[in-house]
Amino acid sequence: MPFATRPRTATLRELTRDGLGVAFAPHGEHWRQLRKLCVTELLSARRVRSLRRGREAEAANLVASVVASLSSAPAPPKPVNVSALIATYVTDAIVRAVVGDRIRDRDAFMEKLDEGVKVAAGFSLADVFPSSRLARAFSGAARRARAHHREMTRLMDGVIEEHRKRRAAGAGNDEEDLLDVLLRIQKDGGLQVPLDIGTIRAVIIDLFGAGSETTATTLQWAMAELMRHPAALRKAQAEVRRVLAGERRVSEDALPELRYLQLVLKETLRLHAAVPLLLPRECQEETRGVLGYDVPGGAMVLVNAWAIGRDAASWGPDAEEFRPERFEDGGAMAGVDFRGTDFEFVPFGAGRRICPGIALGLAVMELGLASLLFHFDWELPGGAAPEELDMAEGLGITARRKSDLWLQATVRVPVPNV
Template identity: 55%
Template sequence: MEDHYCLYLALALVSLLVVIAKRRRAHGHGLCLPPGPWQLPFIGSMHHIAGKLPHRAMRDLSRRHGPVMLLRIGERHLRKVAVTELLSARRVLSFRAVREEEVAALLRACATCAAATGPGGVVEMRARLSALVADATARVVVGDRCKDRDVFLRELGRAIELVAGFNPADLWPSSRLVGWLSGAVRRAERCRDTVYGILDRIIEEHLVEIDSGRAGENEDLLHVLLKIQKEGSLQIPLDMDVLKAVIFDIFGAGSETSATTLEWALAELIRNPKAMRRATAEVRDAFGTLGTVPEHALGELRYLHLVIRETLRLHTPLPLLLPRQSREEACRVLGYDVPRGATVLVNAWALGRDERVEVDLKGADFELLPFGAGRRMCPGMAFGLANVELALASLLFHFDWEVPGLADPAELDMTEAFGITARRKANLLLRPILRVPVPGL
């Protein structure tokens, strides 16, 4: 009799599995969907990554479910392409104008701290580096330092926080209640209004310069965009709101990522004294007789370039790159169908940490993609690298660096913060020791 019960139970379980399989296939409209972790109602797969850094959590999940996974986060279906299957990355992703004035301002600030005693000799690197990159970006984009730089940077930071992770209003877009309770929409609108108010004043000044013919050789990116708008040479209209959104995106992408990379590079050199000594010796041997770091000669610093490249590999500024959306009716990756409208995430952080490969970072080798690849590859790669190269070389040339109260450099806290960019969780506090006089002091 017990054997009969076991048989009935087995048949019932098989029937249940068949029904579940049919429902899953029907849900996918006959598509062969990628595997993924088990889901819960309403939140989907969120419990698998909650409380963790998304790029690390997804890397761990991919080790169990494979390099192509289907996750549901709220109402969003995310297809996550990750880790070691390079073919899948290829399938999905088939002005150098830094002014030395910004770097000089940073060096003078550090030299002032180096001359101080006690707590005053410590530099909060994040604030200094953010201001440096913001000023350099401002010169290229709007032609001069932004008079409202501090307010602009504050709102930029808030905007980055709003898109830092899985915002409830984005995960459940059909629910007005969720959007209202999260308050994200209201905060985003306040941030936008403040930033656009600053940009309105800058645009008005540029329009006056264009109409009077005073732009001349000092044309910046905003001058160019305004002329394109006036000529109407684009196939799509470039209205003022779109133009301001473009400018804000350039500041966000150019400032946050470059400052984050600089901070990580200094932190990695602090943790590795041998690498710090070698990089410092290289830049001082190259430019010691000049007393400063010339921008045009940065190509001589081969080891420094390797340091920056390794920093981008270990600490990809945008670990999951910018989200893509599948627009094809039938797109197959590694034998799986990608539903139309699915959000596609590429874990560039995990790809860069595959120890089996050695590649370039310009987007042709899909194992290392700090700037993305394909048509949506970062157009500001050269500008971003210039921001990092000149600043880092100058900081190493003029100063030795130490962490107050840290006996063992290997114990430096390297915890990442949660966000769209993988910045350091703790501010990097360093004491500069002046070795080579800073010009102008």
């Protein structure tokens, strides 16, 4: 519990001045109420299942966009930018879960979310010297954070107003989306801590930001690792096509049977934790004897999930290798999972601050990966060898690929009209 809170840096205070979501809220009653709301209402297994129709529609759009890319290119077809298509699929799937439909300024909105991640992760003089008025006055990061906050508030109010008008007109899906849930609870007053509009904005930004960037990053790495390891690719494709034999598209009903595909995603999460240092924590009080160290109160604590997932002491001499079979029944790490009880595998964090959106993220990843493997055969452009694929990571709060993933696609299972 001494590490269950979040640091409130000068930059984060500017980014969250109108309200705190669940990701950056300090430990306390406000955070406890929002965490309960996420677990029981917004991101429960039941709620995630209720949103499957939107995910399946966006997965169908994903495979259709691959076909469209192939059809628009002269023969022989040019490579497909898989990174861009995956990013669009994940963004639209998360947006649809949150607001029930596409949003008018989606590209501008997601661009601002991406900018917010960069601002939050950037260096600020005011964060290093928090008591200095001079540092705060001349902090470029703080000014960027204020400007970003104003623009995000404008965009978020537009999203909420657009959603309200659509609901009032009786348009959209019948299912209750996540914004519907928040607005209903705000109206009913079901929380001990009032759910004001600033808090609703912050929660939605958490859902969009955490759900889209990390999920898309993991999916891109999964495809890249499969291209680097053709035997794993063949095994995953054979499983998907066997389970879905005779089907025209991937349904979420089949996902529980795709055991090897799930292992592929587990191994991807181990090697490529989307947020390598997780979100920072703050020590609430002086704590002695943490791995032999005394941690002073107020110290920022970073957990290196990337290094933990590659530690040879836990994972053996092949810790740097992509080998999904390590998680199979009878494998060396068969019982190890990422849900917070096995501390050698913490891509989503652990303890009280573990990511509450695991079920939604996994559903989007499994459906997207299964769809790409079911409908298409994949090759590296120009007959390149697997070991030639660039696997460099970019710098930032998330460990995305440094370069986009371009692949050659061949339709294997015809894609029905969307």
